[in-house]
Amino acid sequence: MSAKFKRLPKHIGIIPDGNRRWAQQHGLAKEDGYRHGIAPGFALYELCLELGIPEVTFYGFTQDNTKRPAAQKQAFQQACVDAVQTLAKRDAALLVIGNHESPLFPKELLPYTKRQTFGRGLIKINFLVNYGWKWDLSFALNSHDLPDSQLHERIASRDISRLDLIIRWGGRRRLSGFLPVQSIYADFYVVDDYWPDFMPDHFFSALKWYENQDITLGG
Amino acid sequence: MSAKFKRLPKHIGIIPDGNRRWAQQHGLAKEDGYRHGIAPGFALYELCLELGIPEVTFYGFTQDNTKRPAAQKQAFQQACVDAVQTLAKRDAALLVIGNHESPLFPKELLPYTKRQTFGRGLIKINFLVNYGWKWDLSFALNSHDLPDSQLHERIASRDISRLDLIIRWGGRRRLSGFLPVQSIYADFYVVDDYWPDFMPDHFFSALKWYENQDITLGG
Numbered sequence: 001m002s003a004k005f006k007r008l009p010k011h012i013g014i015i016p017d018g019n020r021r022w023a024q025q026h027g028l029a030k031e032d033g034y035r036h037g038i039a040p041g042f043a044l045y046e047l048c049l050e051l052g053i054p055e056v057t058f059y060g061f062t063q064d065n066t067k068r069p070a071a072q073k074q075a076f077q078q079a080c081v082d083a084v085q086t087l088a089k090r091d092a093a094l095l096v097i098g099n100h101e102s103p104l105f106p107k108e109l110l111p112y113t114k115r116q117t118f119g120r121g122l123i124k125i126n127f128l129v130n131y132g133w134k135w136d137l138s139f140a141l142n143s144h145d146l147p148d149s150q151l152h153e154r155i156a157s158r159d160i161s162r163l164d165l166i167i168r169w170g171g172r173r174r175l176s177g178f179l180p181v182q183s184i185y186a187d188f189y190v191v192d193d194y195w196p197d198f199m200p201d202h203f204f205s206a207l208k209w210y211e212n213q214d215i216t217l218g219g
Numbered sequence: 220m221s222a223k224f225k226r227l228p229k230h231i232g233i234i235p236d237g238n239r240r241w242a243q244q245h246g247l248a249k250e251d252g253y254r255h256g257i258a259p260g261f262a263l264y265e266l267c268l269e270l271g272i273p274e275v276t277f278y279g280f281t282q283d284n285t286k287r288p289a290a291q292k293q294a295f296q297q298a299c300v301d302a303v304q305t306l307a308k309r310d311a312a313l314l315v316i317g318n319h320e321s322p323l324f325p326k327e328l329l330p331y332t333k334r335q336t337f338g339r340g341l342i343k344i345n346f347l348v349n350y351g352w353k354w355d356l357s358f359a360l361n362s363h364d365l366p367d368s369q370l371h372e373r374i375a376s377r378d379i380s381r382l383d384l385i386i387r388w389g390g391r392r393r394l395s396g397f398l399p400v401q402s403i404y405a406d407f408y409v410v411d412d413y414w415p416d417f418m419p420d421h422f423f424s425a426l427k428w429y430e431n432q433d434i435t436l437g438g
Contacts, residue, residue, distance in 0.1 A: 062437055064436065064437030064438055065437065065438070067438050068438070133403055134369055134370070134371060137356070137359075137369075137370040137371060137400070138369045138370040138371075140356075140359070140360065140370060141359065141360070141370055141373075150353055150356075150357045151353070151356040151357040151359060151360055151370075152353060152356060152357075154360075172406075172432070173406055173407045173408065174404060174405055174406050174407055175394075175402065175403065175404075175405075175407075176403070176404060176435075176437050177403050177404070177437050180399040180400065180402075180403060181356070183394065183399075184352055184394065184395070184396050184399060185393060185394075185395060185396070186393055186394075187391075187392055187393050188392045188393055188394075188407065189392065213391070216395075218281055218283030218284065218395050219283055219284070219286050219287070
């Protein structure tokens with residue numbers, strides 16, 4: 001399948017937005033949207049595996065998001081747990097990054113805060129769970145074990161590599177705190193459809209667009 | 220004129236890309252594009268002043284850019300000097316942010332590395348000159364005078380406020396290191412035309428689009 005593309009990104013970031021708007025559109029409570037976002041994530045994972053994409057990062061939920069009503073909070077926490085536990089039954093080198101010292105971090109995901117390899121570990125999958133950009137960056141101020149490093153080598157998410165392509169569903173054209181350091185040179189593609197309406201063609205269109213972008217890294 | 224818009228951004232970031240591609244399209248040497256980018260910047264400044272936009276940041280040149288051939292480097296350095304000196308004859312509170320300890324930083328701009336108010340100082344204008352995202356963030360590691368602050372309060376560009384809207388000319392959909400901390404929640408609008416082909420309608424279209432975006436700051 002990768003023969004369809006001249007050049008593929010090595011690391012793709014996924015912002016699966018629009019779950020709540022999708023739920024409202026379907027006459028459901030806002031929090032019901034999140035569980036409809038699990039199957040799309042798995043479908044995308046399968047496509048990446050087939051294409052041989054080496055690394056994918058999913059925006060699970062952020063510290064900003066946890067200001068939302070309790071029912072929504074529980075729903076997106078559960079969706080993240082389900083997504084990670086499903087992938088742990090497949091081929092993946094899984095890493096969950098976020099403030100896991102907080103009670104808002106689901107305990108079930110603590111084993112994944114160091115990268116765990118499952119199956120043949122064919123693809124790196126990162127989940128941001130209770131992630132915060134301030135938390136990520138401020139971590140560098142206390143990384144005293146890395147004295148001669150630059151800031152971007154000391155942040156909490158330093159085991160996540162530079163992003164080549166970020167795809168956001170749900171129409172909004174902003175990063176909303178998604179890995180500010182790794183996003184620096186990333187090409188940013190927006191799908192207007194809501195995430196639960198994910199279709200493989202969204203993804204293929206993003207990849208087709210990406211293969212015509214030049215890579216300059218600011219040079 | 221501001222009556223045309225329901226809601227205006229308080230701080231707009233400008234990525235004036237496409238100068239070199241414009242030059243090539245017009246049979247000129249690549250470096251000749253930059254001087255054609257000065258008049259558009261001034262036109263944009265005038266529109267912002269009329270609309271009452273409180274703050275605008277222009278992406279001058281970056282430390283990444285200085286790897287380019289000498290003729291280009293001299294051309295974009297000169298364009299930045301000309302742009303800042305032109306605005307210093309008008310109404311503006313000017314600030315130039317970048318690594319000014321390097322020989323790549325134009326000496327003529329040293330007086331502006333602390334904010335200087337000209338005329339009635341009706342609008343804050345920031346220029347990024349010899350700016351680097353690594354430089355900006357790593358600055359925080361040595362800001363020992365601000366011991367209890369979070370990282371984003373200690374970076375080199377901390378006097379530049381959060382961006383509401385970023386407009387990039389030249390068709391590329393990426394930030395290329397533009398103020399990673401201030402860009403976190405910014406809505407990102409891309410104009411396909413090259414910067415020297417700036418038209419007021421590009422700007423008005425961006426503002427029209429912006430007024431229909433919701434502001435959640437990740438919540």
